[in-house]
Amino acid sequence: MATGRTHRPATRSRGIPEATVARLPLYLRALTALSERSVPTVSSEELATAAGVNSAKLRKDFSYLGSYGTRGVGYDVEYLVYQISRELGLTQDWPVVIVGIGNLGAALANYGGFASRGFRVAALIDADPAMAGKPVAGLPVRHTDELESIISDNGVSIGVIATPAGAAQQVCDRLVAAGVTSILNFAPTVLVVPDGVDVRKVDLSIELQILAFHEQRKAGEETVPGTAAAAAGAAAGSGATASARPRAATGGRKGPDGDVPAVMPA
Amino acid sequence: MATGRTHRPATRSRGIPEATVARLPLYLRALTALSERSVPTVSSEELATAAGVNSAKLRKDFSYLGSYGTRGVGYDVEYLVYQISRELGLTQDWPVVIVGIGNLGAALANYGGFASRGFRVAALIDADPAMAGKPVAGLPVRHTDELESIISDNGVSIGVIATPAGAAQQVCDRLVAAGVTSILNFAPTVLVVPDGVDVRKVDLSIELQILAFHEQRKAGEETVPGTAAAAAGAAAGSGATASARPRAATGGRKGPDGDVPAVMPA
DNA sequence: AACTGTGAAGAACTTCACAGCA
DNA sequence: TGCTGTGAAGTTCTTCACAGTT
Numbered sequence: 001m002a003t004g005r006t007h008r009p010a011t012r013s014r015g016i017p018e019a020t021v022a023r024l025p026l027y028l029r030a031l032t033a034l035s036e037r038s039v040p041t042v043s044s045e046e047l048a049t050a051a052g053v054n055s056a057k058l059r060k061d062f063s064y065l066g067s068y069g070t071r072g073v074g075y076d077v078e079y080l081v082y083q084i085s086r087e088l089g090l091t092q093d094w095p096v097v098i099v100g101i102g103n104l105g106a107a108l109a110n111y112g113g114f115a116s117r118g119f120r121v122a123a124l125i126d127a128d129p130a131m132a133g134k135p136v137a138g139l140p141v142r143h144t145d146e147l148e149s150i151i152s153d154n155g156v157s158i159g160v161i162a163t164p165a166g167a168a169q170q171v172c173d174r175l176v177a178a179g180v181t182s183i184l185n186f187a188p189t190v191l192v193v194p195d196g197v198d199v200r201k202v203d204l205s206i207e208l209q210i211l212a213f214h215e216q217r218k219a220g221e222e223t224v225p226g227t228a229a230a231a232a233g234a235a236a237g238s239g240a241t242a243s244a245r246p247r248a249a250t251g252g253r254k255g256p257d258g259d260v261p262a263v264m265p266a
Numbered sequence: 267m268a269t270g271r272t273h274r275p276a277t278r279s280r281g282i283p284e285a286t287v288a289r290l291p292l293y294l295r296a297l298t299a300l301s302e303r304s305v306p307t308v309s310s311e312e313l314a315t316a317a318g319v320n321s322a323k324l325r326k327d328f329s330y331l332g333s334y335g336t337r338g339v340g341y342d343v344e345y346l347v348y349q350i351s352r353e354l355g356l357t358q359d360w361p362v363v364i365v366g367i368g369n370l371g372a373a374l375a376n377y378g379g380f381a382s383r384g385f386r387v388a389a390l391i392d393a394d395p396a397m398a399g400k401p402v403a404g405l406p407v408r409h410t411d412e413l414e415s416i417i418s419d420n421g422v423s424i425g426v427i428a429t430p431a432g433a434a435q436q437v438c439d440r441l442v443a444a445g446v447t448s449i450l451n452f453a454p455t456v457l458v459v460p461d462g463v464d465v466r467k468v469d470l471s472i473e474l475q476i477l478a479f480h481e482q483r484k485a486g487e488e489t490v491p492g493t494a495a496a497a498a499g500a501a502a503g504s505g506a507t508a509s510a511r512p513r514a515a516t517g518g519r520k521g522p523d524g525d526v527p528a529v530m531p532a
Numbered sequence: 533a534a535c536t537g538t539g540a541a542g543a544a545c546t547t548c549a550c551a552g553c554a
Numbered sequence: 555t556g557c558t559g560t561g562a563a564g565t566t567c568t569t570c571a572c573a574g575t576t
Binding site for chain 2: 052096113117118215
Binding site: 043044045059060062063067069070071072073074075 | 533534535536537538
């Protein structure tokens, strides 16, 4: 029986596309904002704009969850917040440990979004004995020696790695051996994990490099803004640089099955 | 004219797929490690393993850059490092400003990977007058009032936003007006920018929520590890939990055109 | 009349499998 | 012989466009 809950509603269930799953948190955030403003319903168009996607995509995404809207009207904000939260598993509280309490680890520990969104920082762990006991974000830092007991005592299944690259794989191995099955990796390394363990990574330098790639392209195509501009037929309108028709922040993308390490000093 | 360089090699050039661009930094990192160990050549298989992707994908990716390998042998490490660096625009030095010097901003400022990878922190900017002049990572924090002059004086085209969500859009607008055309956003907000400006975002809570989604699925399918396990026919092997055949850290994925806000307290 | 839900078309990405070259 | 480079097939994701519902 496990932790009860979620015995699929019979209709709909299997396989929500990964791309859709990755957008659900965005919708949830936009919906939460609407909810706080006591907005009762939204159309796919409005919500899509707030989330920065297009409405067809949003409707398609929601169609994988079920038929939660009302034709001619839109979606009930509160109801959708609940359904998406449930789908994401946020109706329960996930204890999380953060390993590596340097600048970044401390920043993550202080991140206010945890509690409000279904996560709870169960412990902060660092290998430096000098850190032990020191309070960070209201929690005493615990030493790495205690890692295994902390994981099992708190039933932690999600771990965040914010250590230097060199320590990441070792920390990862210990987390996994202790029972963690989901890891968010901020260290700039490819982690090797057993089947059944999920890893996601966040990597500053990779993101910057992707931006640099596009930045270089821009420079190559426009030369100096004002000089021989608009060479290759790329930009649709006129001036491409500053202020012009605003557009929902699209940003680049990230390949599926993607692999991206993370922030953190070497 | 312009900044010289990159006048496409005639052959190959237009349109490297986004998914490929997103992986180039991974390859580059793996190659750099090999280079430091003075390894002269690698096969697609070896490099792919190091980068955590499969070799067919890697070869296809490289094929968009040109034919830089030698059949029967592999790729010359140094040569590939150069080619990828050039493609990513890392043979030049990009000045970057970081706005919002809280815990996260400081962590980013201290990130060692900057200098080594084609980026240089030109300035740290914060709205708090009390921070002004305080040294962080060896640089004095400058006040937001100076934002515009800092951007133009240093020819900055890439900005990093690490402010609270509430300030992000405003900071973004100022950066863009001052000439920044690429933004890395760590604030949990969808930024609206003019055409021609790229935005990428990094968001802790979104990553955690995606992990929670999969974690929930695991719980639902395996119940308690050891009890009525392997219900729905998902896992191929046997036990899915801890230690078992290691696999290159795949991690989840991220939708193209994706939109993901970022870390930072509310 | 307004807006959702979705089949179908299209685009992007991945994987296969093998021809071709060193 | 060994490994790259790449057409072609397969898969996933996105967008279109409209039937269906309130």
